[in-house]
Amino acid sequence: MGGDFGPPILVQAACLALSRHPHLNVILVGDKKRIEEQICTLDKLISTRMKIVEASEQVEMDEKPSQALRQKSQSSMAVALNLVATEQAQAVVSSGNTGALMAFSRKILKMIPGISRPAIISSVPTEQNKSRLIDLGANVDCSPEQLFQFAQMGSALVKAISEKDIEPTVALLNIGSESIKGNDQTKHTHELLSRSTDLNYLGFIEGNEVYTGNVDIIVCDGFVGNVLIKASEGVARMVIHRLQTEFKRSWWTRVLATVVISVLKSFRKRVNPDQYNGASFVGLQGVVIKSHGGANVSATVAAIEEAIREASNNIPRKIQQQLLKQLEQ
Amino acid sequence: MGGDFGPPILVQAACLALSRHPHLNVILVGDKKRIEEQICTLDKLISTRMKIVEASEQVEMDEKPSQALRQKSQSSMAVALNLVATEQAQAVVSSGNTGALMAFSRKILKMIPGISRPAIISSVPTEQNKSRLIDLGANVDCSPEQLFQFAQMGSALVKAISEKDIEPTVALLNIGSESIKGNDQTKHTHELLSRSTDLNYLGFIEGNEVYTGNVDIIVCDGFVGNVLIKASEGVARMVIHRLQTEFKRSWWTRVLATVVISVLKSFRKRVNPDQYNGASFVGLQGVVIKSHGGANVSATVAAIEEAIREASNNIPRKIQQQLLKQLEQ
Numbered sequence: 001m002g003g004d005f006g007p008p009i010l011v012q013a014a015c016l017a018l019s020r021h022p023h024l025n026v027i028l029v030g031d032k033k034r035i036e037e038q039i040c041t042l043d044k045l046i047s048t049r050m051k052i053v054e055a056s057e058q059v060e061m062d063e064k065p066s067q068a069l070r071q072k073s074q075s076s077m078a079v080a081l082n083l084v085a086t087e088q089a090q091a092v093v094s095s096g097n098t099g100a101l102m103a104f105s106r107k108i109l110k111m112i113p114g115i116s117r118p119a120i121i122s123s124v125p126t127e128q129n130k131s132r133l134i135d136l137g138a139n140v141d142c143s144p145e146q147l148f149q150f151a152q153m154g155s156a157l158v159k160a161i162s163e164k165d166i167e168p169t170v171a172l173l174n175i176g177s178e179s180i181k182g183n184d185q186t187k188h189t190h191e192l193l194s195r196s197t198d199l200n201y202l203g204f205i206e207g208n209e210v211y212t213g214n215v216d217i218i219v220c221d222g223f224v225g226n227v228l229i230k231a232s233e234g235v236a237r238m239v240i241h242r243l244q245t246e247f248k249r250s251w252w253t254r255v256l257a258t259v260v261i262s263v264l265k266s267f268r269k270r271v272n273p274d275q276y277n278g279a280s281f282v283g284l285q286g287v288v289i290k291s292h293g294g295a296n297v298s299a300t301v302a303a304i305e306e307a308i309r310e311a312s313n314n315i316p317r318k319i320q321q322q323l324l325k326q327l328e329q
Numbered sequence: 330m331g332g333d334f335g336p337p338i339l340v341q342a343a344c345l346a347l348s349r350h351p352h353l354n355v356i357l358v359g360d361k362k363r364i365e366e367q368i369c370t371l372d373k374l375i376s377t378r379m380k381i382v383e384a385s386e387q388v389e390m391d392e393k394p395s396q397a398l399r400q401k402s403q404s405s406m407a408v409a410l411n412l413v414a415t416e417q418a419q420a421v422v423s424s425g426n427t428g429a430l431m432a433f434s435r436k437i438l439k440m441i442p443g444i445s446r447p448a449i450i451s452s453v454p455t456e457q458n459k460s461r462l463i464d465l466g467a468n469v470d471c472s473p474e475q476l477f478q479f480a481q482m483g484s485a486l487v488k489a490i491s492e493k494d495i496e497p498t499v500a501l502l503n504i505g506s507e508s509i510k511g512n513d514q515t516k517h518t519h520e521l522l523s524r525s526t527d528l529n530y531l532g533f534i535e536g537n538e539v540y541t542g543n544v545d546i547i548v549c550d551g552f553v554g555n556v557l558i559k560a561s562e563g564v565a566r567m568v569i570h571r572l573q574t575e576f577k578r579s580w581w582t583r584v585l586a587t588v589v590i591s592v593l594k595s596f597r598k599r600v601n602p603d604q605y606n607g608a609s610f611v612g613l614q615g616v617v618i619k620s621h622g623g624a625n626v627s628a629t630v631a632a633i634e635e636a637i638r639e640a641s642n643n644i645p646r647k648i649q650q651q652l653l654k655q656l657e658q
Contacts, residue, residue, distance in 0.1 A: 062507065125567070137504050140512040175466050175555040178391065183469040183552050207559025211567045220556075223512050226504040227553055228560045230536025235564040238454070238540045243572070246592050256589050263575050263582050 001030040001058040001076040002096025003293045010095065011038035013300030018046045020301070021308060025049045027089055030058065030076040055079040058096075061293065065099035069107065077101055081108040084286045090311035091287035093278075093303050095295055101288065102138055102281060109286035112320045118283035119150045120222070120290065121157065123276050124229070126211050132158065133210070133218045136279055137226035144188035147172070147219055148196070153282045154217035155199055156322035160313050166216075171205035173220035173228075178204075185221065193219075198325070278303030280310060282319060287311050330359040330387040330405040331425025332622045339424065340367035342629030347375045349630070350637060354378045356418055359387065359405040384408040387425075390622065394428035398436065406430055410437040413615045419640035420616035422607075422632050424624055430617065431467055431610060438615035441649045447612035448479045449551070449619065450486065452605050453558070455540050461487065462539070462547045465608055466555035473517035476501070476548055477525070482611045483546035484528055485651035489642050495545075500534035502549035502557075514550065522548075527655045607632030609639060611648060616640050 003009065007030065014026045028035050032054045039050075055076040059068045072078060077096050083089040085108050094101050098120075106118065119135035134154040139146060151170045158168035172190055174182045181204070182190070193201040205218055207228065220228070243264075247257035257264070277299035281288040287310045291303035332338065336359065343355045357364050361383045368379075384405040388397045401407060406425050412418040414437050423430050427449075435447060448464035463483040468475060480499045487497035501519055503511040510533070511519070522530045534547055536557065549557070572593075576586035586593070606628035610617040616639045620632035 140504065173556060175469065175552055175559075186552075207556040207561075208563035208566075210560055211563035223504055223515075224553055224556055227502060227536040227549075227557055230504075231539055231557045231561055232536075232564045234537035234540035235561045236568055237537075239565055239568045246595055249592075249595075253592050256592060260585050260589050263578075263585060266575055266578075 001034075001055070002061070002094055003291065003295060004061075007031075007034050007038045009295070009297055009300060011035060013297045013304060014050065015039075015046060016297060017301050017304040017308075018049055019043065021305075024304075024308060025051075026304075027051050027053055027080075027083060029053045029055050029080040029083070031055070053079060053083065059100045061097050063097055063100060065097070065103040068097065068100040069103045072100075075100075075104075078104050078108065081105060081286075081288070084288075085109055091289065091307040093289045093291055093300075093307045095291040095293055095300065095303075098137070098290055101290060105281055105284050105286070105288045109284045109288070112283055112285055112316065112323065114323055115149060115153070115283040117146055117149075118281050119146075119153060120225075120279045121150075121154055121282055122229070122279035124210060124218075124232070125276055126214075131210065131215050131218055133220065133225050133229065134282070135220065135222040135225050136229055137222045138281070139222040140226075141223075142185065142221045144185060144192055147185070147189040147221065148192045149283075151193060151196075151199055151201070151217060151219045152323060153319055154219065156319040157280070157282060157310075157315055158216045159322065160315050160318035161309060167200040168216035169214070170199050170201045170217045170219060171203060171215040172201075173210070173218055173224060174204040174206065176204070177206065189219070276302070278306035280306065280315075282315075285316050285320075287315060330363075330384070331390070331423055332620065332624060333390075336360075336363050336367045338624070338626055338629060340364060342626045342633060343379065344368075344375060345626060346630050346633040346637075347378055348372065350634075353633075353637060354380075355633075356380050356382055356409075356412060358382045358384050358409040358412070360384070382408060382412065388429045390426050392426055392429060394426065394432040397426065397429040398432045401429075404429075404433075407433050407437065410434060410615075410617070413617075414438055420618065420636035422618045422620055422629075422636050424620040424622055424629065424632075427466070427619055430619060434610055434613050434615070434617045438613045438617070441612055441614055441645065441652065443652055444478060444482070444612040446475055446478075447610050448475075448482060449554075449608045450479075450483055450611050451558070451608035453539060453547075453561070454605055455543075459605075460539065460544050460547055462549065462554055462558065463611070464549065464551040464554050465558055466551045467610070468551040469555075470552075471514065471550045473514060473521055476514070476518040476550065477521045478612075480522060480525075480528055480530070480546060480548045481652060481655060482648055483548065485648040486609070486611060486639075486644055487545045488651065489644050489647035490638060496529040497545035498543070499528050499530045499546045499548060500532060500544040501530075502539070502547055502553060503533040503535065506533050506535065518548070605631070607635035609635065609644075611644075614645050614649075616644060 057072050057075040059072050059075045080092045117139050120138045121134040123130045134150045155168045174186050247253050277292050277295050279290045289303050289307040386401050386404040388401050388404045409421045446468050449467045450463040452459045463479045484497045503515050576582050606621050606624050608619045618632050618636045
């Protein structure tokens with residue numbers, strides 16, 4: 001029911017994901033009537049793998065998380081999370097209110113023992129490969145111990161998802177590469193990470209290196225991560241917009257644009273933020289994927305596919321095992 | 330003497346700035362021999378407006394600021410700052426060690442009374458107009474009172490530089506637009522800014538809005554600002570790089586690239602970070618402009634031009650007057 005568009009986009013995305021993934025089953029949770037309106041003609045093979053579960057309420061996008069937690073126990077996100085808690089589903093994908101989704105997730109799925117706060121992790125496009133940034137906004141006043149746990153959780157996630165047996169590389173976001181640089185939080189976290197024998201810690205990384213680096217996990221405070229990811233999206237959109245403006249300048253450049261359209265399309269596809277949609281909540285005893293509120297169909301499918309990856313790899317359990325191993329050392 | 334290239338780039342930039350600005354005088358400070366090597370043939374009109382002042386030392390790019398402050402009183406940046414302190418010059422432009430430049434600036438030029446810490450401010454390219462971001466890394470653990478002062482200083486700077494009589498708009502960088510969002514620092518600063526009757530405060534701004542917004546001044550902690558500006562640069566470079574890669578894909582697209590070269594050149598010129606080079610240190614009793622260490626000739630000229638603008642407008646004095654006015658209210 002969530003996001004800027006609700007059922008129209010979400011149902012379409014579910015159908016597309018079902019047709020692409022023959023072993024996927026989807027449960028659509030929310031207002032049955034509004035969901036059914038969106039399901040027009042469905043392939044028989046697909047329809048047997050889709051079902052609807054009614055939820056009488058929904059959390060509004062601007063609702064205060066604490067209030068939703070008290071008053072909306074029958075909301076679509078709470079009902080969906082309960083399906084995971086009772087093992088009727090393996091993952092939740094939501095494009096609803098992030099704070100409320102986080103609050104309900106903690107309450108219904110519970111935290112992994114030993115983890116103080118969940119974090120949000122997502123892929124960022126880089127020139128070399130895909131790095132993941134943790135935290136993207138779940139925690140805005142982090143202690144060094146929390147940042148250290150983010151590194152552990154991120155590392156465990158990448159290790160579990162990777163097909164090869166790798167030791168994921170970890171870097172800490174800072175404003176310089178020398179150890180005298182940074183705020184107190186960063187310096188203290190750097191000490192904790194440097195002392196760890198279980199993490200493949202490479203040291204500091206600066207803002208510009210996020211998009212060139214070869215690092216698997218970039219750790220930062222949720223405030224900084226949120227600003228970074230949103231500003232990056234803003235820059236990418238501005239640059240693409242300027243390129244379009246440049247081609248619209250005169251009739252002659254407009255003709256040129258039609259000639260290079262295939263190149264421009266391929267370019268836009270490669271820098272398209274849609275394919276990086278789907279941020280994971282880690283630290284919980286279950287898979288919860290947050291899709292962007294403004295996500296279109298293909299971006300929503302990307303979020304569903306992240307859920308499939310994490311559920312098939314049983315990420316929450318692997319993170320828990322990884323943390324236990326760390327405690328024993 | 331500073332930056333990644335030293336005299337070769339800096340002397341060329343000085344000559345170009347002199348030819349463009351007939352009322353400009355330039356004093357080159359540093360190793361006289363190395364500077365003279367770079368001055369080959371100079372137009373007579375230009376050479377009368379250029380002079381060299383010897384400095385026997387220079388601060389290394391990776392030198393600790395506190396150490397430089399103790400040991401390098403004869404460094405090119407210290408000597409140049411003394412020329413401003415003794416009114417032999419109106420502004421300093423340096424591409425040297427940022428921390429050392431800040432430390433020497435505070436010691437030699439002194440702070441504006443009432444300002445606790447200087448801040449770094451610079452323009453960011455936006456779709457609508459040019460916004461300025463303050464602080465970009467001078468202060469990494471800011472109190473709400475400091476962030477409030479950044480808003481005052483930024484606002485005074487824009488007011489003084491603008492040709493029209495405007496009340497510059499101020500926004501506070503946050504991870505959401507509702508007042509419940511953000512960390513403690515942001516919430517407290519928001520209260521201070523909301524209470525101020527002297528500032529044209531608009532409220533919160535999110536990361537993506539930095540590049541679309543119509544705001545004159547965006548206030549943030551130096552850690553966040555530094556990450557934001559560097560990440561933005563990283564994204565812009567990655568996007569441009571991907572566009573180039575797209576055109577290099579096959580012989581056919583390479584031919585297309587030659588056809589659209591004028592459009593691509595114009596595009597690159599418009600998104601070129603060079604034109605935004607030149608960050609100002611504000612809160613000091615003198616104009617100090619920090620040019621990027623990796624700046625080329627045209628970027629260095631942009632930094633010199635920022636110095637011209639601020640010196641001709643007597644920005645430090647105007648900021649001081651503005652702050653006094655505020656205190657009286």
